Every structure is written in structure tokens, then in C-alpha cells.
Amino acid sequence: MKFQGTDSYVATDDLTIAVNAAVTLERPLLVKGEPGTGKTELARQVADALGLEMLEWNIKSTTKAQQGLYEYDAVSRLRDSQLGEERVHDVRNYIRKGKLWQAFEADRKVVLLIDEIDKADIEFPNDLLQELDKMEFHVYETGETVRAQNRPIVIITSNNEKELPDAFLRRCFFHYIRFPDMETMRRIVDVHHPGIKDALLTTALTQFYEIRDQAGLKKKPSTSEVLDWLKLILAEDLNSEDLRRDGADALPKLHGALLKNEQDVHLFERLAFMARRQQR
Numbered sequence: 001m002k003f004q005g006t007d008s009y010v011a012t013d014d015l016t017i018a019v020n021a022a023v024t025l026e027r028p029l030l031v032k033g034e035p036g037t038g039k040t041e042l043a044r045q046v047a048d049a050l051g052l053e054m055l056e057w058n059i060k061s062t063t064k065a066q067q068g069l070y071e072y073d074a075v076s077r078l079r080d081s082q083l084g085e086e087r088v089h090d091v092r093n094y095i096r097k098g099k100l101w102q103a104f105e106a107d108r109k110v111v112l113l114i115d116e117i118d119k120a121d122i123e124f125p126n127d128l129l130q131e132l133d134k135m136e137f138h139v140y141e142t143g144e145t146v147r148a149q150n151r152p153i154v155i156i157t158s159n160n161e162k163e164l165p166d167a168f169l170r171r172c173f174f175h176y177i178r179f180p181d182m183e184t185m186r187r188i189v190d191v192h193h194p195g196i197k198d199a200l201l202t203t204a205l206t207q208f209y210e211i212r213d214q215a216g217l218k219k220k221p222s223t224s225e226v227l228d229w230l231k232l233i234l235a236e237d238l239n240s241e242d243l244r245r246d247g248a249d250a251l252p253k254l255h256g257a258l259l260k261n262e263q264d265v266h267l268f269e270r271l272a273f274m275a276r277r278q279q280r
Helices: 013-025 040-049 067-068 073-081 099-105 129-134 168-170 182-192 196-213 224-237 262-278
Strands: 029-033 054-058 071-073 096-099 111-115 138-139 144-147 153-158 173-177
Touching: 013 040, 013 173, 029 040, 040 054, 040 111, 040 196, 054 138, 067 071, 067 099, 067 129, 071 153, 073 096, 096 099, 099 111, 099 138, 099 144, 129 138, 144 182, 182 224, 196 224
Parallel strands: 029 153, 029 173, 054 111, 111 153
Antiparallel strands: 071 096, 138 144
16 A cells, blocks of 8 residues: 555655655654645545545644544433433434544544644644554443554644644654745646646746745745646736736736735835835
């Protein structure tokens, strides 16, 4: 069971090595990187490439680790007991299985995505240590122990908003997705926008990397944003000449796809103003 990337996802050699190492070690793969570098999409592509079902657990600031295991609805059981419902005698009727339980009881191996784990409370990773390590947990309401029939491939993503506990990191195989270089970005663009003219792509990507390298930028544009930008450029039927900027016009065409806050827009406007003053 080897991952080599897919036709719709450009995986670098170090990324494929990381995925396959995590599969071999049967440890969760912790993937970090800038937002928009394909961390979440990686799990979908691994599932697709290996022919496996994927379960997705999207983490929010209010998410608790227990929700990934199961939730016991005591309120519904109390209400049913007041109404004299027969189902109240079986506590299993009031247990809702979480994503980990679903992954553990699956008939065959699945890919389990725990997306953006750093959004949750700092104790969240610690609360999953034993469950992810031993691939089992206890259900106190029924007295049963749920064990993984087939150890799932667990992929955990993080945007590095919070530091994760050392004990949690020790149980994971780690990979940081570096931002693609120009050549890798060309391959990524070719997957999403095949046949784009080379002159147009060269001009667009040159501008894109110049914007990313601009000192003082608050939010650097990501891979997903350059793909959106190129989609708009193609929709507007712009050519390489249309994209060319001079010093007096520092903002790129259709810049709203790349610059996502007013501070960065003002930065480029100031650069244009300074350039115009120098030309006088």
C-alpha cells in the first residue's frame, strides 16, 4: 500500500516518503504548512489513491476530544423515560458514535482526517493520546471497549496556530509542507489549468513570487489563491502584456484574489506612490 500522488495532486518526493512512512509505522501523520498548501486535500488524495473510504473530523475551537469517540445524550434519555418510551431501557440508543469510533469499527482500513487540530483547546491533543496510540477506548455507559478492527491511516493537519504537546508529537510522524518553488508550482498549475500559455504563466508566477517576497506583507498569498487568480486571468482572457506592471502601478491585475486585507493593499499603493514620486 504505497502512495505516489495522483493525477490531480502534485506530491513532492519528501511528501510521498512521509505518507508511506506513516502508513508503514502505523502512526498518525502530522502535516503542517501555510494555509492553502494542500494539507487537507492530501488526506482526500491519499484515500483516493489507495482506494479507501475517508472520514473527516473538522476541528473547531469548541470541539472536545470526547466528541471524536462518542457522545451520550442523557437529556433525550431522561425525556423518553418521562414519556414511558421502551427504548429508554437500552443505553445504546442514546450513544452517538464519533469519527474515531466509526473508523475503528469499519470493515476495512479507512483514512481518518483530523483537520486543523490546532484550533481546539490546548488539552485536546493530550486527551487523544491513548486512543490514537492504542487504537482503542472504553465506553463507560455500556462497559465495552472499542478496538480498531483495521488500524486507520490517520492524517492530522495543523496551521501552527498553537504549539502541540511533546507527548502528542512523539506519537506522530511529522512532515512540513514547504511552499512550492517555481517549478513545482508550474506542475501544480498544469494540473488545474492545463494548456495555459507559457509566457502568461511565467509573467503571472513571477509577479506572484514577487508579491510573496515583498517585505512587510501581512498575509502571503497561498497556492490556492494563485490558482484562483489564474482562473480569473483566463476568464478575463488577459495575456502576459496585460499583466505587466510598471513602478507606478504596483498592484497586480485582479489583486483581490491575492491580497486579502486592507493593510497589504495599502502597502502596494504606498509603493506605487513612492515610485511615481521618484519618476518626477
